[in-house]
Amino acid sequence: MTTFAELGLSPAILKALEKTTLKTPTPIQAQAIPHIMQGRDLMGLAQTGTGKTAAFGLPLLHRLLDLGHPPGPKNVRALILAPTRELIGQIKDNFEVFTKGTAVKVTMVVGGASLFKQAQALSKGTDILVATPGRLIDLLERGDVSLEKCAYLVLDEADHMLDMGFIHSLRKIAKHIPLKRQTLLFSATMPKDISEIADTYLRDPIKVQVAPPGKPIERIVQGVYFIPNGDKARLLETYLKKHPGEQALVFGRTKHGSEKLCKLLATWGFKVGSIHGNKSQNQRDRTLSEFRGGELDVLVATDVAARGIDIPTVRHVYNFDLPNVPENYVHRIGRTARAGAEGTAVAFCAPAEMGELQAIEKLLKKPIPVLGGAPWSAEMVAAAPKPGQNRGQRPGGRGGQKSGAQPPAKPQGQRPGGQKPRSGGGAKPQGGSFAPRRAEGGGGAKRRPG
Numbered sequence: 001m002t003t004f005a006e007l008g009l010s011p012a013i014l015k016a017l018e019k020t021t022l023k024t025p026t027p028i029q030a031q032a033i034p035h036i037m038q039g040r041d042l043m044g045l046a047q048t049g050t051g052k053t054a055a056f057g058l059p060l061l062h063r064l065l066d067l068g069h070p071p072g073p074k075n076v077r078a079l080i081l082a083p084t085r086e087l088i089g090q091i092k093d094n095f096e097v098f099t100k101g102t103a104v105k106v107t108m109v110v111g112g113a114s115l116f117k118q119a120q121a122l123s124k125g126t127d128i129l130v131a132t133p134g135r136l137i138d139l140l141e142r143g144d145v146s147l148e149k150c151a152y153l154v155l156d157e158a159d160h161m162l163d164m165g166f167i168h169s170l171r172k173i174a175k176h177i178p179l180k181r182q183t184l185l186f187s188a189t190m191p192k193d194i195s196e197i198a199d200t201y202l203r204d205p206i207k208v209q210v211a212p213p214g215k216p217i218e219r220i221v222q223g224v225y226f227i228p229n230g231d232k233a234r235l236l237e238t239y240l241k242k243h244p245g246e247q248a249l250v251f252g253r254t255k256h257g258s259e260k261l262c263k264l265l266a267t268w269g270f271k272v273g274s275i276h277g278n279k280s281q282n283q284r285d286r287t288l289s290e291f292r293g294g295e296l297d298v299l300v301a302t303d304v305a306a307r308g309i310d311i312p313t314v315r316h317v318y319n320f321d322l323p324n325v326p327e328n329y330v331h332r333i334g335r336t337a338r339a340g341a342e343g344t345a346v347a348f349c350a351p352a353e354m355g356e357l358q359a360i361e362k363l364l365k366k367p368i369p370v371l372g373g374a375p376w377s378a379e380m381v382a383a384a385p386k387p388g389q390n391r392g393q394r395p396g397g398r399g400g401q402k403s404g405a406q407p408p409a410k411p412q413g414q415r416p417g418g419q420k421p422r423s424g425g426g427a428k429p430q431g432g433s434f435a436p437r438r439a440e441g442g443g444g445a446k447r448r449p450g
Contacts, residue, residue, distance in 0.1 A: 007033045010062045016100045016391035017058075026051040027210040033059045036184060041205040042197060044186040047334065050210065052186045053094045056080075056154050060099050060184075063152075064127050070103070071125035074145050078152035079177065080130045080168070085110040085281060086288065090310050091156065092130050104128065111135045112281030119144035133161075133169035140176055147176040158185040158198060159327055162416040164436075174201065188334065189327040189363075221344045224357065226373030229350040232320055233261065237268055239318060239346060240298060246315040247291070250300045251332050252276075254322035261320060263298040303328045311336045319347040322356040326363040330370040351376040371388045 002024055004017055025033070028046035035042050038057035044050055060078055092108040099106060107126040109118045111134050118135070122145045129136075129145070136395050139145045153174075155161045183201050190198070195256060199205075227235055240248060252258035255276040262274035273287040273296045283313050291299045291313050301309070303323055314336045323329050329347075336343025347368060349357050354376050354413075361367050376384075 004058070008037060008062075009033070009058055010065050012065060012102050013058060013061055013098060013120060013197060016098055016102075016211050019100070020097055022051075022054060026055075028052055028208065029055045031056070031208045031210065032056070034297070035206045035208070036060065036182075037062055038297035039063075041183045041202045042185070043190070043195075043202065043205050043207045044184070045187055045188070045190055045209040046186075047210075047330075052156070053091055054098070056156075056184050056186055057091075057095055057098055060128070060152055060154070061095070061104060063147050064104055065102060070105075071127060072149070073125050074122055074143075075125040075149045076122075076124075076147055077143060077150060078128045078264075079136075079147060079150050079173075079285075080128065080154040080156060081136070081161060081173070081384075082130070082132055082156040083132070084157075085132060085284065086275070086309055087157060088130050088132055092398055095128060095130070106130065109135045110281065111381065112284075115139070115142075133165070133166055133173060137169060137172055137382060140173070147173070148178065150177045150181065152182050153177055153201075154184045154186070154325050155201075156186050158187040158249075160187075163304045170201075206246060217364055219342050220333050221342075222333065222347075222368050223345070224347040224349050224368045225371045226375060227350050229352070231449070232348045232350070233264055235348060236261075236318055236320060237265070239316070240270060242263075247294075247296075247311070247313050248298050248312055248316040248318060249309070249332075249335050250298060250318045251323070252300060252302055253323065255302060257321065258300045265298060265300070270298050271296045272300060274300040276302040285368060303332070309335050310338060312341055315341075315343055316337070317343065317345040319345070322347060322353040322360070324356055326356070326359040329360045330363070346371065349373075349376075351380045354381045 004022070004025055006016055007025060007030070009017075012188070026046075027050070028044055029051050032042060032044045032055040036056060042305075044052060044055060046055075064077060067077070080091060082091060088108055088110050092106060095106045104127045106128045107118075107121050107130070109122070109129065109131045111132055113135075115135075115138060119139060119142065122129075122139065136145070140147070148286055155170075160166065183203070183205075185198050185202065185205075225235060236250065248263065252261055255278045258276050259274055259278065262272050263273040273290060275284050286297070287296070288309070290296045294313070299309075300320075303325075317333050317336045319329065319332060323332065333343075333345035336345065347357070347360075357368070
């Protein structure tokens with residue numbers, strides 16, 4: 001099949017698509033759409049940036065158009081869940097394009113926005129509700145929305161939705177949805193243990209896979225640089241200056257570390273913003289808008305906040321901190337080389353992160369090319385402080401200096417406590433370590449996702 005018309009989509013949808021850049025179906029769309037239109041449960045696996053939203057959105061809209069009457073008060077016909085506010089916003093934007101010229105109503109609810117206004121928007125019901133789990137549970141508990149007549153459940157970024165941080169919220173929500181429904185799961189990756197959990201929500205599903213899980217888009221040029229933690233910021237500065245005017249995403253592991261790095265880059269003259277869980281929804285929306293509009297060249301983000309960023313102009317991704325979940329590496333680097341463009345992804349690896357790098361390479365089934373330094377020895381890895389351990393800084397992590405006032409320096413002289421300095425791995429940057437204290441969203445946090 002080479003056209004959307006050959007997939008059997010409604011004329012109204014085809015008319016809306018004529019005004020978009022979507023001319024021919026991607027592989028995941030061509031394979032998934034016919035099964036979804038037939039009412040089958042489906043698990044779709046495809047690399048990030050390959051059109052998964054349209055793969056479930058277009059056939060879902062096709063089925064809803066056949067109903068021909070509005071939903072009742074507070075009722076929802078189709079529910080789409082995703083892990084982050086940014087991804088929810090992206091999905092809603094896509095659906096508004098797909099539904100243009102139709103009577104289908106799309107509503108978005110996320111944390112950080114007015115609960116009262118969201119309840120008002122749902123009072124007359126909606127055809128498609130796009131939501132983060134936490135805010136949806138708030139609305140369900142208040143009685144502001146009903147899922148009793150919801151016939152479709154879609155989980156986007158399903159691997160993340162079904163990990164231990166979201167599974168409890170999903171179970172709560174699933175109790176409100178009829179068992180007789182169509183369930184769709186879409187993701188770039190699906191680890192075996194998560195796949196087993198997903199099976200409990202799917203009935204006789206079709207599995208559509210257009211690329212092996214974890215395989216990054218081939219156009220991305222990857223590399224790893226072995227460097228002490230304290231020297232990462234200066235290396236990042238060097239890379240950013242090599243590509244003036246080209247947009248870059250920088251990933252940190254923690255909210256605190258990402259914000260601190262953002263401020264440091266700003267003192268060095270970069271047009272930079274940050275997105276993480278400590279930012280309000282308005283702040284995150286404004287920063288994304290500035291980055292998308294070209295007002296910012298650099299965006300520092302955490303894993304939890306970064307999913308769903310779809311900005312074709314991003315040319316470079318820097319893994320300032322390696323993710324402790326290897327699948328997240330695939331999501332991170334997938335933010336570049338979108339819409340047919342090329343991109344680069346550079347990972348910075350400190351001694352304490354050798355385990356994370358090895359897990360990533362195992363997932364990729366190949367080593368990442370070395371750009372600088374050399375793999376850390378077992379002795380260096382064993383001696384390096386792990387994330388969350390005391391790295392010798394004073395309370396507050398600033399060592400008595402103003403945050404961001406001085407660039408990280410290479411170790412010299414004696415370490416606190418009279419120990420000899422390690423040759424690279426134990427470097428403590430001035431102004432406090434940028435290494436994570438605790439991964440955002442991890443550590444058994446009780447805070448509700450979304």
